[in-house]
Amino acid sequence: MIGVDWGTTSFRAWRLGRDGAVLGARVAARGILNVQDGDFANALRELCGDWLAEGEERVLLCGMIGSRQGWAEAPYLPCPAGAAELAEALVEVPFAGAHIRLVPGLSAHDRQNVPEVMRGEETQIAGLDSADGLVCLPGSHSKWARVEAGRVVGFETYFSGETFAALRSATILGRMMPDAPTDLDAFDRGLARAGDQGHLLHHLFGVRSRGLAGALAPAASASYLSGLLIGHEVGAAMATGAHVTIVANAQLTALYTRAVVARGGVATQAPPEATARGLARIGARTWP
């Protein structure tokens, strides 16, 4: 089968064997916003036509391709849900020569009954081997999912990544921040500040006042701000000492690992290609 993670800005595809083995992988900057006239069928033929020509007849898509702005809407499935529930809720789209199905996202409600949604992360979680407990999927909108017996029973979203980008691009804090490699010492100082008493809105001003006082170098300030925001997120999302599985690229995994450990927790790094494994598992239930 072919598995595709088709997001807003990128397209990642895998050719998967019966046993879930990755036989081929490809990536393109062809997110759903970069597909002309929303002609996703044509884009798929263009990007994976060779695999289809070689006989692949089953294609499973996850991510924003299943949103209202995508190929077709695969409505959010309420939690609790895991690979079995996702497989039963796939949405088929017409396509000559192959079966194409979309993985739905998940919905939940937080402690105050405010709605929560995810799309794409449910497939990553389905690709984890022993994800029971707390799973952190950092990003623009970080997801923290509680998993029991392989099913997501609830989750909360933190707006940390996009808040960091906005503070950096559109406030006086960003004017002091040249592009610079991550300064882990400054990141850890941001984590420590987040772990202290005090509200994030107050701590943010400290980025400026420490800069003005010469106590934070310009090249270190973006790393300090990152530590502050990730520290606040992690401090709110996990109990002290919790075990957390982190699903992210190498750089974010390293930073969130530091934050979990600083909080007295135990961080497990998910293997790469959790998405491909999740697609293979959901596919195996759909096309046994």
Add this chain to the structure above:
Amino acid sequence: MIGVDWGTTSFRAWRLGRDGAVLGARVAARGILNVQDGDFANALRELCGDWLAEGEERVLLCGMIGSRQGWAEAPYLPCPAGAAELAEALVEVPFAGAHIRLVPGLSAHDRQNVPEVMRGEETQIAGLDSADGLVCLPGSHSKWARVEAGRVVGFETYFSGETFAALRSATILGRMMPDAPTDLDAFDRGLARAGDQGHLLHHLFGVRSRGLAGALAPAASASYLSGLLIGHEVGAAMATGAHVTIVANAQLTALYTRAVVARGGVATQAPPEATARGLARIGARTWP
């Protein structure tokens, strides 16, 4: 005397009688960033030349005009400080035909020894009649000052106003937000959400998820976000039930009053022209 609040983007001046009465007032969009070549002497003659020609010889300036980017640097005065300490620390600048002095800002350290600074707000506080207790000066960088016997003994800054602007202009939250008059019902719902358990970074995503779920109208979403941020700020800065003096324009005063009252507190609105009164008081000590 002439009193001037000369900030980054605006210039406000008052002609003040011996008893502190306001004899004249003027405003111009001539903040320190809008003065060509930093020629502040010339700008002052242009804006207040008539008053000087009529015999005013004493000019007291507060605000960013006393910063490194201003006319001359009036170094931050450490707390505790009030009108008497400010009057003793004025910085004189040369000017033909009048005595011109700059009011210094104040500095402090927060609970974790991170530096705090204010410039301009110290003069507003000096203009209050019975400010003992907690004084809130909302804005891009909101200040919360503790005042004892008329002296500022400490203060904390919250980055709420600039965070609101950045979230609105540079994140997906802002894409749903048309310009609209403040929706007080939505503002109050934001306050209520802030008062619940949960971190701001999580609550921010709820602005989007409530919008997606149809539970928050686009025209109400900016007011909801404002309530969320102000609610978080006020909840962190004041103890439940505290008395707070609010120093701001009419619109911000109304919003912060709602937030203080929602927190079980008692809000006192400062009279307008607190800055002019503060300048008059500091001037009376300088030129008795």
